Amino acid sequence: MSAPVGHRPGGAMRASRETWRLAWKDLWHDRRTMAVFVLTVAAIVAPLLLLLGLKNGAITQLRETLVSDPRNLEVIIYxxxxxxxxxxxxxxxxxxxxxxxxxxxxxxxxxxxxxxxxxxxxxxxxxxxxxxxxxxxxxxxxxxxxxxxxxxxxxxxxxxxxxxxxxxxxxxxxxxxxxxxxxxxxxxxxxxxxxxxxxxxxxxxxxxxxxxxxxxxxxxxxxxxxxxxxxxxxxxxxxxxxxxxxxxxxxxxxxxxxxxxxxxxxxEVRTQAERIATVQALDRTFTFLFRVVAAIGGIGCALALGGALWVNADRKRRASAMLRLFGFGRLAVAALPVLQAVIVALGGLLLALAVFTVGAGVFDVVLGANLPDGGYVSRLGWGDLLMATAWMLLVAVAAAGAAAWRSARVTPAEGLRDVL
Amino acid sequence: MTSERALSSVGARTGATSGATSGAPLLEVADLQCRRGRGPDAYRVSLPRLRLGAGDVLAVTGASGSGKSTLLEVLGLVAAPLPGARFTWLGAGTPIDLSALWRRDAERGLATLRASGIGFVMQTGGLLPFLTVRENLGINRRLLGLPETDDGLERLVEHLELGPLLGALPARLSVGQQQRASIGRALAHRPALLLADEPTSALDPRLAERVLALLLESAAEAGTAVVLATHEQARVRALGLRELKAETVELDADGTAGAVFSEAAA
Structure with missing residues (x-):
């Protein structure tokens, strides 16, 4: 046989489009569970975004204060x-x-x-x-x-x-x-x-x-x-x-x-060199602290999401087996929890960004009064958002790994039997 | 159409074709065997000979545990036959050596053949719970790149009285409605072969008769061959269907228990 029967051009594309569709339909059908997943992710990511925003805001503020304050240019003679x-x-x-x-x-x-x-x-x-x-x-x-x-x-x-x-x-x-x-x-x-x-x-x-x-x-x-x-x-x-x-x-x-x-x-002179060095040291320390907290949060997020997806994949193995029986490949069925994790992670990230926007606004109003004009307390740049999205996707894919493995092990024969 | 009329019409059709293949050859099997389990628990299912033509209806009968489901799994390309079988799919223009596909572990080739050539009706439901009836009916068609619907599918929906149910999720359907939708899903992409494993065992007898009639009529309308596993030998005989009957073998030459399926005389 040269080519499998029924294999037509665009088959892989069709199958992957259908897989996305099924992943979404399944999530939507189970939307209460999805809401819990999304809230879980947002509950972990929102504080991290706020922390990152505060770190960025504080360091940027300190830097700008340094640059804009001419006293830092003074060489004081003792x-x-x-x-x-x-x-x-x-x-x-x-x-x-x-x-x-x-x-x-x-x-x-x-x-x-x-x-x-x-x-x-x-x-x-x-x-x-x-x-x-x-x-x-x-x-x-x-x-x-x-x-x-x-x-x-x-x-x-x-x-x-x-x-x-x-x-x-x-x-x-x-x-x-x-x-x-x-x-x-x-x-x-x-x-x-x-x-x-x-x-x-x-x-x-x-x-x-x-x-x-x-x-x-x-x-x-x-x-x-x-x-x-x-x-x-x-x-x-x-x-x-x-x-x-x-x-x-x-x-x-x-x-x-x-x-x-x-x-x-x-x-004998004195400068604000130590102030400059202090800001740099603070930046390093805050960045390190943020990374530690983010790593703990990320691992927690991956475990929580991974566990939930595993249970979900186990609960839905009959559906996975049926899809295999209908001719969906092992990869397509394994991709289902991964795609669902990606959807959940992006949903959680969006919700976390909404929480961040509100939280950052509150911080700016409550704490911003202590800052010179034009100051802000919390800030996220496009680079930070891109980075957050990339990490979120990475965590989602890692979290879905176990569930994908579980789904991939389902055989089409299981779909024909009613024992499941 | 009442179930009595439906059954008599099916009986007339199948009776006229029982015992021999009617249409173009679809499946040819010789010395097919499949083993389940290991050691003392091993169980061997044998099918020495089978020829199935387009539109044929074949009932696989036998006691519970005799290996009917295993045989269906082999015919449904989800369980591997033991080496040495002649197992050929003739429904695709050029013959496809299924034994060779299994030997090559050509998962993708088997999956594509399942997708395009075979429909499945399970004991209960078999519908994806998160898709509406319409989406369940369309799943194989979408995978194959067929248009969402066509005249044949519309006739099938009408015949199975699925029209009012198309927008519903399976959980809202009765068991009988679910089986009708399941039959629709199995036939929606007009496969050459329909495999049904005890499709009516979960239904009460009157409903079971009606659903079986609908299954056979719909398959006949689509020109699809049917292999139907059932423990209800009496009904099979009443319908005059071709019958592939299990005979239990206590211990074969290797010391393995099993069953041999052979066609009963018409």
Whole structure:
């Protein structure tokens, strides 16, 4: 015999289409059982998706915070150094430096502030600034002289400045003890702008470097300050050396080399390198934890689904035997539980995604309030969905293995006997 | 048609053809044997000779446990004959050596031949519980790529009075309705051979007579040969059917118990 009787072109295609159809019809006929299978799968997969979403959300959020926060670009100089004018010129010329401005000793980098109602706010941080300061929002007016300053939103609130705080008059009070006598100087300041909280959270004044130098000189006893003796914008020009500096790298990658360069010059520095490393370590740890939980969930899912399919295949061996008797191949009959597992797994995955969507929405509403604007708590990308689908199909096929083997062992002769 | 009339018409037809093949040769068997079990439990079923023609009706009779079902399994290509048999299918233009197919373990070839050439009616039901009657009727047709329905199938449905039941699932049918649907399913793709294993044993006698008549009429209408296993010898004789009768052999030359099926004289 050259070809089996009844074997026509397209026979395999017809048989496989018919097998899909039978798999679906059988599942649908037993839809309560199918619903239980689908719920079982969804009950295992939905928490995994939520966990993955949370992990992704948290890590992405941390990464974006790192990248978007210019403080992570800062190379902080520890303690007091002796930084000559030439050093600042050299730093400003470097490719990997985006901003550098002289700073005084930390102890002199704060002043007390009197508001319009003459209430005193003690020890407000004083930051030297200049054009290109990465902490300031784009387009903000840079203080052109020592008497005009920017205040942070927090300080503006403490000072009770309304209407954006523009043109409000405040007074900086600088104290010193000279020859055993306590003295103070009042420096009138005009607020020319407010730095939003998301750019700088603490109460602070962004000032022309000359104000800091003048304050330091006053405290050191080398300068007399009064309400009627304005500080010149060129007051710092006479200084040959500064105790500190605000230095910012071009980007995250430039932070470490720049810090290394400064350390090589015996300047003790600190960066947020450990924060970057921490996020990377967290990512690795979370990913590992997720994989362990997902593996346990996946094995559980495969066992639960596999057991149910095995029982189902055993219960339906008469139908399998009849199909064999009618001429369906061993492979087609074995494929039935596999196709059913695939249908159940995809159904379970869809349901789990629906649960995830609701759960992620709840997380974003409840927990998202703690995040800066545009933040999200839970997130799944297309890649994650593809991966989840691929794993789900793999688990389904693995789970159906035993049932397929059981079905494949049914002989057509069993269909003819009524003993089953 | 009343069952009495149905039976008398079947009796007339089968009576006229009993004892000899009527149509083109369909199945030729010589020295066919099949063994079941091992050791002291082994049981051998022998069919020394059989010629079956298109449209023939043959009753296989014998006591319970005599091996009728085993014989049907061999004829239905689901149990392997022992080597040495001549077992040829002649219903497909060129003869097909079934013994050779079994020797080659050609599962697919046997399955395709079963799908296209043979219909089965089981003792009870035999319908797939998750398919409607219509879908059950169509299962072999779909597998063979035949159109969903044709005139022959419509006549069959009408004859078996299945029209109102087509949309129902088997669980909602009575036993008699299930057997009618089962007959419909076995004949829907117009196989050359119908194998029926005690198709009426689960029915009460009046219903059994009616269902048997419908089976034989429908098969005659489709031109399908019938091999019918039954323990009801009296009914077979009343219908004047060709009879293949089991004779129990206590111990044969190998010391194996079994049965030999041979055609009773007309």
């Amino acid at each position: 303690g007091s150094a002796r930084l000559p004018r030439a050093w600042f010129a050299e730093m400003a010329a470097r490719d990997d430096v985006s901003f550098v401005v002289p700073k005084t000793r930390t102890i002199n980098a704060s002043v007390d502030v009197l508001d319009a109602e003459r209430r005193l706010l003690p020890s407000i941080e004083l930051l030297p600034t200049g054009p290109g300061d990465p902490l300031l929002p784009q387009g903000v007016e840079i203080p052109p002289d020592p008497h005009r300053v920017l205040v942070s939103e927090t300080l503006a609130a403490q000072l009770g400045l309304g209407g954006g705080g523009r043109d409000a008059d405040i007074t900086a009070v600088i104290k010193r003890t000279l020859d055993g006598e306590r003295q103070h100087a009042r420096v009138p300041l005009t607020v020319i702008g407010v730095v939003p909280e998301r750019h700088f959270a603490r109460a602070a004044i962004f000032a022309h470097p000359a104000l800091l130098v003048a304050a330091e000189d006053y405290r050191d006893g080398t300068l007399a300050l009064g309400a009627d003796t304005p500080i010149g914008a060129d007051h710092a020009a006479a200084r040959e050396e500064f105790a500190n500096a605000r230095v910012y790298a071009r980007d995250l990658d430039a932070v470490a080399p720049l810090a290394a360069h400064l350390r090589a010059a015996d300047i």
